[in-house]
Amino acid sequence: MTVDEIMTGLIWKLELDYPGFDPQQAFQYEQAIQAYLHEHHCVDNLIAVIASVLTTTELQILFNPHHQQSKSYTEAFSHWIALLDFVKREKTTITSLINQQATTFILKNCIAANNSASPISPELILSQLRKKLYLWHESLENSKDRQYLETCLNNHPDKLNQLIAEMSKPIIAPELKLLLTASMDSPQRIRAKQYWENLLHYIKTRYNPQIFERLIHETTTFIAKQSNNQAPNHTMIPEANGYPQSLWRWRPVSPGEENHPEWVCQTETLPHGFKMLAARVRGKKHKHEGTNCDDWFEIARSGEWGIIAVADGAGSKMFSRIGARVACQAASSYLVAQLREHHLTNRDTWSTETFARNEVYQFKEPDIELTQNFLHEAMQVAYEAVEKAYYDRDNLKYYYKTLGNRDLTLSDFATTLLLAIHTIVTYKATQYSLVLTCQMGDGIAAAIYKNKAVTSVLGEIETNGFSNETQFLTSTKRQLAKDYLCTKTFPFFSPMRALMVMTDGVADDYFPPATGLLRLFGDMILNGIIPITDSAVLSQEEQDVIKAKQSDYVKVQEYLTEQGICVTHISSVAEYAQLVNRTLEELIATPTYLAAGIPTAITTQFDLTPENRLQLWLETYHVRGSFDDRTLVILFDGQQST
Secondary structure, three states: OOHHHHHHHHHHHOOOOOOOOOHHHHHHHHHHHHHHHHHHOOHHHHHHHHHHHHHHHHHHHHOOHHHOOOHHHHHHHHHHHHHHHHHHHHOOOHHHHHHHHHHHHHHHHHHHHHOOOOOOOHHHHHHHHHHHHOOOOOOOOOHHHHHHHHHHHHOOHHHHHHHHHHHHHHHHHHHHHHHHHOOOOOHHHHHHHHHHHHHHHHHHHHOOOOHHHHHHHHHHHHHHHHOOOOOOOHHHOOOOOOOOHHHOOOOOOOOOOOOOOOEEEEEEEOHHHEEEEEEEEOOHHHHHHOOOOOEEEEEEEEOOEEEEEEEEEOOOOOOHHHHHHHHHHHHHHHHHHHHOOOOOOOOOOOOHHHHOEOOOOOEOOHHHHHHHHHHHHHHHHHHHHHHHHHHHHOOOHHHHHHOOOOOOOHHHHOEOEEEEEEEEEEEOOEEEEEEEEEEEOOOEEEEEEOOOOOEEEOOOOOOOOOOOOOOOOOOOHHHHOHHHHHHOEEEEEEOEEEEEEEOHHHHHHHOOHHHHHHHHHHHHHHOOOOOOOOOOOOOHHHHHHHHHOHHHOEEEEEEEEOOEEEEEEEEOHHHHHHHOOOOHHHHHOOHHHHHHHOOHHHHOOOOOOHHHHHHHHHHHOOOOOOOOOEEEEEEEEOOOOO
16 A cells, blocks of 8 residues: 555544545545554554554653653643543543553552562552542652652653553543444444544644644554555645535434424524524534434523523433433523513622622622522523433333433433523613623633623633533532532623623634634624624725735635535634734724625625524534534624624
């Protein structure tokens, strides 16, 4: 096989991307690689190469005491925790597996190699590993034991690399073995493929955007050397923006109980000229596999309040879409009933003191605390609705058979839930937005300030690398207690341009949120979804320059539908900012330039409503490695200039 053929087959086999190769040819190369790996007994060695790309660099730094105060140690620690954060969701026993592999290896290979009686027991090794690798919240106080362990490891660098390989096995080895050796349609390989795809997407969006390129290069180099071919050069790797749709397929969801619609979009008019747009679409991966969208949303108006509920069913759970739907519907209905006659107290002064909390995170002001209580009660009502959905379906034949002849459990309906409520307070002759959010699991809610190009994330980013594994609404009843929910509730009070609430299918594509969410807001404007008005206009010369260079930031993108591949125009605010020589912050703060940048191809789509545009944009925008369901709700001021 040539290097080109090796690379093509590996990209196809390891699901690294769907590049513009001929499908039949790519399949043939993949089969050739599988036969080669089997014949030469080098599957395990290739897995070790892949593991080294994912974990070795970080773990070598973590095990080196000389790095502990350095920036590289901090970054490596963050990357390792981010990786564990994801894996723990998929494999609940992962930490004990890693502990077991590492402790056994150290005892056999590192400490024994010192040729002296070991002053350190397996229990102390385990405790130190938990501290060093953040596998458990325990510490080892005995500095002598800690130093001895570190000396043993660093005296044997060859053993250290083997230790790291052993620790990586529970994370990826079983799945990679199936990907590299099992038949394409086997159920085990399909599950392994889903885990591998999700893992790669997580790493790429959290801390290593070049992960695809590194894996392609290292794995191709390995096989090329094994077969005495020339190692590949990076220029051979497909371009990051080359993502033809021809190899993706649109497949209908198989007939069954409670299937979700392919897509949904809605709009709602709120008091004081504010509006809400919302849409969700089935992810590219679900379309390709013919499976359901797991997201759901509800938007509503009740009196002076706007209400948003967004949920993302756990991808690994067969009926999580039902949990997402009933959670949103129950929480939204409850908030509609409670907020219809709910009014905030008139105040002469609004300040940070208005939102002061006591030692258990309760607001000191009674009306604000009552509003927070409504959110918490809505969370509890949502949980009860999911629980009821489980009990109503338990012992029914369809669900039993769908799960492979096993009984339903509550976790089969696992879902995240993010709630947000909004109202307007007129203060000093200015409209202030008051927002309260409460969140269980991932996804993001963020507000864009009116008078500055700054975002405020209303919640904790659970996948920021230092948090616990993602929580679901159904994870434990303890998280429904008021003291816990208070820590998950966040206020916002300021003149506001927009509030954006989304599942991780969108949030991951615009990570990190500090800059990404501002870019998302700009993309909403530049793609004609959020309207913008501005009395000032650019000179004719400036307008002509922008129009002449629209192809630099407006692309024709393909998207999959039941009718086949369709195309539409997608604008990128990041590329437009470069064109007009402004930072993203400067551009967002300059309505004149934003208005001038909306392309003619979008402004002349008179048959599309704003919510239809949002749905189409969610279907179409491209980020490499992004294939999840996408849900986005935008609440914005529809009267004033953005």
